[in-house]
Each structure stands twice: as C-alpha cells, then as structure tokens.
Amino acid sequence: GENVEQHPSTLSVQEGDSAVIKCTYSDSASNYFPWYKQELGKRPQLIIDIRSNVGEKKDQRIAVTLNKTAKHFSLHITETQPEDSAVYFCAASNYGQNFVFGPGTRLSVLP
C-alpha cells in the first residue's frame, strides 16, 4: 500500500521568508496530491492540490511542485505571514482509493 513521509516535522521561519515542506510517496500509481492546513483547534482545510499530469501549480503565495520520477512533491510558501502558522498535511491517493496522509509539519512564522 501507499506510504507517505513528510519532512520536516517542525519548521520555524522568520516572517517574510519562504517555507518548504517536502513529501515522498511510495505508490507510483498515486495521481492526486492535496495539501491541507490545520490551524490550532480548527479543521483541516484544503489549500492546494496537484494532479499527476502537471509538474507545478501556484495560487498566490502558495505553490506545489511534483516530481513523479522521484515520487516526491513539495509545498512552497513565499513571503510567510504569522497567519501561515499551522500544521500542514500532505496526502497521496489514486482516484478511487483512500487518501494516505503524511504525519504533518508544524510551521511557526516568527514575527
């Protein structure tokens, strides 16, 4: 079955700097990769996703890149702000099968 690893487990950056979180997956059949943000005491929310037919997707300060050959995908946040502080989860799935989530990265943006 699929196995998703996520690094780092914690990340602290200065406000305005960039943050990068990386996930690797094991199942080459996986073709959908969402990222969720969970603020303290709140629900996980989908912030961006990428499908296997593209290599990169951007939405304002957030971007995701996918390397199918290496089986890894990364979340990039530029110009970080305090409200970006949260736990970020990656996931991998093959349509019709369950999402497998990474263990999460706790991002702290320091003022």
Add this chain to the structure above:
Amino acid sequence: ETGVTQTPRHLVMGMTNKKSLKCEQHLGHNAMYWYKQSAKKPLELMFVYSLEERVENNSVPSRFSPECPNSSHLFLHLHTLQPEDSALYLCASSQSRQAIHGYTFGSGTRLTVV
C-alpha cells in the same frame, strides 16, 4: 461553516459509557469518512461510506460502530472505550468515492476517555 458539522465539539466519557458522535454534511456529497487524529501521528482512516454503504473498515476495534442512515448523516457509536482512544475524531466528506476535489473536513470532536 464549510458544510460539514460535527457534534459535540468536546466529549468526556468514562470507559463504561456509551456515546455517539454525529456528523452532518449539506454539500450533496456521496462519500463520508471517519478519521482519528492523535498527537504526532498521521490521520488514521477508520471508516468509509459511499452512497450510504460501508465500503471500508480499517481494522477498527468493535468498540467503535459507525452508522450512515442517509447520505447526509454519519454517526460513530462508542462503547467501552479505552484511554488510548482519546483523540480528535474528524468527519470528512467528498463528492464521490474518487474524491477528485479532495475532502471537506468537519471541525472534529475532541474525545477524552477517563
């Protein structure tokens, strides 16, 4: 509100109690899920319902019993739980089992077993 509502938000129960968690979605989704979120662990899938039929049960102990009376409602019945069952229980839904647009999560029920 994102359309997935969970009640109660917090629950404290003794090991001999019986309680139920409720999840309701108003998004017209056809698939619903129960996840367990424990500290420093990945989200653990517990149950999957698609079109009101249970399609997956991930080796969850029988002290957890799901129920899906219709496509909008999902319950998790709890009985004789253990302290290690204390966690955040998240409900999620998706348009279909394929979840090509991801999941929508509820806010969760924080369960403490004493």
